Amino acid sequence: MHLLIRRRKVVKKKVSECVLLILNYKFVNKFTFKQIVxxxxxxxxxxxxxxxxxLFFIIPISLTSLLLYLDSKKGLKQKFIAGVIFGYGHFLSSLYWIMYSLLTDFSGFWWMIxxxxxxxxxxxxxxxxxxxxxxxxxxYHRIAYVLGFSALWVIFEFLRSFLIFPFPWNLLGYTVLSLENVSQFASVVGVYGLSFVVCALGTCVYSRNIKYILAVFMCYLAISSFGYMRLKDAKVEYIEDYTLRxxxxxxxxxxxGDPEKQSRDFLKLIKLSLKDLKENTITIWPEASFPYILHEGSTFKTLLAEIISKNGFLITGADWLEPDKESGKWNLYNSIVTLNKQGKVISVYKKILLVPFGEYIPLRKYFPDFVEKVAxxxxxxxxxxxxxxxxxxxxxxxxxxxxCYxxxxxxxxxxxxxxxxxxxxxxTNDAWFGNSIGPYQHYTMARMRAIEYNTPLIRVAKHGITGVIDQFGRVLAELEINNEGFLNTNVPKKTLQSSFYLLYYHISAIWIAILTFLLICAKRRFK
Structure with missing residues (x-):
């Protein structure tokens, strides 16, 4: 116990030192309080x-104002600090919801806040x-500057998404989902390509070059027209052999792990699943909703078979336990388990990309024993x-x-x-993040996958947002956050061929690399 208290004091001391470093006046010298705010x-x-x-119109205001402010700072150090402060304001306001997951067990995770x-x-x-x-x-030139800034924005989005830990959250390209026509361009260039488009549009005014600004807007109109033509005669078709619940x-x-709460949760799932249940129904439960551990010998399979309709199936998120084939050690997986009416497990998908600190502790041996995953x-x-x-x-x-993620x-x-x-x-289980903006952001990212790959998407969330999304990213039906219930729907049919993005996945990276190379070469002309 004394060792645990001592370790927590060490952690608290390190956090305090980090705060003092950030607030150190020497670190942000020549920045007034008003400038920081x-x-x-x-x-x-x-x-x-x-x-x-x-509020898509906010982007030109925010990014152009940043570039104008950077003009007032001399030296790379001051520009770097200005960029960090801007970034901190953005990521703090867009990622604060992570803290909500720690409040579920405040006594155990307070030190992580x-x-x-x-x-x-x-x-x-x-x-x-x-x-x-x-x-x-x-x-060296205003047009080159905004083009280079836009290309580098995408490059550094990719780096920050994977270099330290995998977390490609809130890429700039996701903002176009509020613009239905423009968002269709994701089927060509993906979300990273859209990030370049959005950044170029958001910074073009800074160039002060009318021809360049008009060219950017013409490209924007062309992209919007592409989306309009793609959606013009787009109809939703369904496969009617089965009903999805x-x-x-x-x-x-x-x-x-509380037995009473486990029983309560299970009974609620059963009640919602059996209400007006018809045959040929595929019932889908969200991540982490089944409150017990499943495995091949589990007696729960027989019970689950009783709530599956005739000729139907149950697809549920569950903790799946199975032995390793080589070592014999039992492994626990966050999984999607599919069962038929006979209670037979016909498929188990085991989650591959786990949430750092949420589902596992990266570099476990370097952390003290009291550090546990949030889940x-x-x-x-x-x-x-x-x-x-x-x-x-x-x-x-x-x-x-x-x-989930x-x-x-x-x-x-x-x-x-x-x-x-x-x-x-x-x-998914977005209940960890309460009524914050986190579940809404997560929902839009899932919608983007449907557009990128020309494939309908079914999303089932523990407390929302549950939705049916067609191959164009359009929401066909949804249950909002904090609503208890179910959606009955037929399966949306994929009628489009494989997207350009799927066939030529690396195309955005290639043309951004080419653009960056051309800008580097062009610099010689202006020396």
């Missing part, structure tokens, strides 16, 4: 361009600071090894599985290339 506000303003606010509110936004903000420094190389139990409080359970989850689709019937397309990775559906999938299923 101004930069933080500009960064926070950019958050309003994302869902649920969807300073890390969430200070360290995580600050580390990601460093990439904005580095972006600002790198962009100065192209500051998407169950949203609105479980906002995790059972944390309930003994020990860390194991990571699945294989991206595989689920085929439950010849009358239905193969299902591409995405558990796997839906924010644009490359995962590409990893399924070669497997014929016609539907994406995303089950």
């Amino acid at each position: 101004f930069l933080l506000s500009l960064g926070a303003l950019l958050t309003l361009a994302y869902h649920p606010f969807d 300073p890390f969430v509110l200070i360290l995580i936004p600050l580390v990601i903000a460093l990439f904005i600071g580095l972006l600002v420094i790198a962009a100065q190389y192209f500051n 998407l169950v949203q139990p609105n479980l906002t409080e995790h059972h944390m 309930y359970g003994i020990g860390d989850f194991n990571s699945g090894k294989q991206f595989k689709t689920t085929r439950i019937s010849e009358n239905l397309p193969a299902i591409l599985n995405l558990i 796997e839906s924010i990775f644009t490359h995962i559906p590409y990893a399924y290339q070669g497997q014929d999938f016609g539907l994406m299923l995303n089950i």
Whole structure:
């Protein structure tokens, strides 16, 4: 006990030192209090361009103001600090909701709150600071500067998404989901390509070049026209052989192993699943909703079979336990388990990309023993090894599985290339993040996957947002946050061919690299 208290004091001391470093006057010299507040506000303003606010017009205001402010600072150090402060304002205001997950067990995770509110936004903000420094190389001409800034924005988005830990959250391209026509361009260039488009549009006024500004707007209109033509005669078709029942139990409080709460949650799922149940129904439960551990010998399979309709199936998020084939050690997986009417498990998809500190502790041996993952359970989850689709019937397309935060990775559906999938299923538990903006942001990222890959998406969330999304990213039906209930729907049909983005996945990276190279070469002309 004394050792635990001593370790917590050490952690608290380190956090305090980090705060003092950030607030050290020498670190932000030549920045007045008003300037710091101004930069933080500009960064926070950019958050309003994302869902649920969807104020797209904010982007030119925020980014152009940043570039104008950078002109007033001399020296790379001052520009770097300005970029970091701007980035910190943006990422603090858009990622504050991570803290909510720690409040579920405040006594166990209180010490992590300073890390969430200070360290995580600050580390990601460093990439904005580095972006600002790198962009100065192209500051030999205003047009080159804004083009270079836009290209580097995408490059540093990718770096901050994967370099430290995998977290490609709130990429700038997601802001176009409020513009239905423009968002269709994701089927060509993906979300990273859209980030370039949005950044170029948001900074073009800074160039003060009328011809360039008109050219950018003409490109924007061309992209919007492409989306208009794509949606003009787009109709939704359904596969009517089966009915999907998407169950949203609105479980906002995790059972944390309490038998009474486990029983309560299970009974609620059963009640919602059996109400007016008809045959040929595929019932889908969200991530972490089944409150017990499942395995091949589980007696729960017989019980679950009783709530499956005639000729139907149950697809549920569950903790799946199975022995390792080589070592014999039992491994626990966050999984999607599919059962038929006979209670037989016909498919298990094991989550591959796990949430750092949420589902496992990275570099576990370097952390003290009292550091535990946020999600309930003994020990860390194991990571699945294989991206595989689920085929439950010849009358239905193969299902591409995405558990929770796997839906924010644009490359995962590409990893399924070669497997014929016609539907994406995303089950999630966003209840950790309460009524914050986090669940709304997560929802829009899942919608983007549908557009990128021309594939309908079914999303089932523990407390919202549950939705049916067509291959154009349009919402066909949804259950909002904090609503208990279910959606009955037929399976949206995929009628489009494989998207250009799926076939030529690396195209955005290639043309951004070419543009950057041309800007570097062009610099010689202006020397």
